Amino acid sequence: MKAALFDIGAGTLDFLLYESNKNIENCVKMVLPSPQGTHVSKLEEITNENKDLYIDGYTVGGGGLGNAVKQHISKGLQVNMTPSAAYSIRNNLSEVEKLRVNIVDQKPENCKQLSLDELRLPSIEKVLNSFNESLMDVDVCGVSVKDHGAAPAGISNRVFRMENYRKTLKKDNRLSGFLYKAPKVQEYYLRMNAIVDAVRDTMGPVPVYLLDTSISALAGCLMDTRIINKDPVLVVNIGNGHTVAAVVSEDRIYAFFEHHTSMLDQEKLEYYLKKLSEGSLERVEVFEDGGHGSVTIMDPPGFSGIERIAVTGPKRRLLEGSELDYIEASPGGDVMMTGTLGLLKVIQDK
Incomplete structure (x- = not known):
């Protein structure tokens, strides 16, 4: 399989041209300005x-x-x-x-x-062509972006986002439950639907998969070889714009949390992670602190029951020197490919 994978964050656009017949180290990768x-x-x-x-x-x-x-x-x-x-x-x-x-x-x-145009596919294709590579012969295109969704009048975007997360998790709390395949993307996800249009305009009828960056980052953490055989785990992505964390067991999300990175310090983040693991973190507490919220679907094992904590993201140094015992996840040996490899994992699992 050959896949064009994009992870669009607040700081960078990360790109992986994955080819299953190559070692991941030999696949084309780019980290571009946001x-x-x-x-x-x-x-x-x-x-x-x-x-x-x-x-x-x-x-x-x-x-x-x-x-x-x-x-x-x-x-x-x-x-x-x-x-x-x-x-x-x-x-x-x-x-x-x-x-x-x-x-x-x-x-x-x-x-x-x-x-x-946040994909700029013609520009990326031009660069690839200069190295005898191309987007035009891929089997799959996957893109992860942060899309809060267009909330109905009078409803906060943060409330709307977390309510959609709750509904999705109740229906299917596997990471792959969050994956959309075009054209089956909810109409209120305006950004995701625009991504589909951008891909179609340049790459034609290739299958297009969409995933929220929160989920792709968490899925990427799970691909680190030091975490594969650990269960349950606490995975954390400290991004430029948002920080997300989830308690995951057997590829299922038990509890999920999302906040704005700029509003967190080390002590506050440690507090939230422990409460999330205990199953006692309430949505309203996070929301009133300026974050998006939290969702608990199944009872987590408690903080002492977590076998491993994996942290990734460009702002991961927020936890540097923390009392928490964690690893810095870097699937494929590259922390900046956490999102693209997580997206690949979810597409393959679906």
Whole structure:
């Protein structure tokens, strides 16, 4: 099998061109700057040029895009966005218009153009071609992104996200229960559906799988050779934007937790991990602390019953010097491929 695998985070876009007939060390890998940061930088350049702006393209992860748009408008400059691009800022177009953004179908005159595309497949294909490699002959394309989902009016995105997690876990608490195969992606996952469009536009009818970055990171931890025969385990991903953790036994999630990394310090994270393992971490406690929440589906074994703790993610040093006895997971010998290899594992398990 040959698979193009993408893991899009707040800091980087990680890419693996997996080929089952090769050792993982010999497969093509790339760690690229976050598309979110690239979009913001380009927008800021246009702001500095004092030019009106037209934004089109796909719905992408917003990151700092909304603040950059506000800054552009505060300079007395116009921002015009197509509906698909505008959903990158808010899940409700009327809320985007309240920011004084014009929702348009075509480019107005005298505007600089910014096209949103967080996969940039033509650019990646060009790089691969220079090394006699290609995306166009893969059997599968998999992408993991953070998609909160477009919540109904009056419902917090954080509440909506965790409620969807709870429903999924009650139905099937295996990691593969979170995997979507296009076109069977829930309509409220605007970003995931835009990813499908981006893949189709460049790669045609290849099978496309979608997974949340939280799940791909946790699945990747489980591929570390030092954890494969341990059960139950506590897996933790401390990402640039979000920190997630789960108690996992026999590839099933017993309890799950998600918070914003910037709101955590070592002591607080240790506290949450212990409570998660004991099955006593309540959703409301995490939510009121500014995080997303927690879900407990099956009774965890208690913190003393955890056989191994595996930690990964670009901000994993948050636990450096911790009293917790943990390993730094690096499946395939590369911590930056945790998400892509986790995505591969879930696709294969499905």
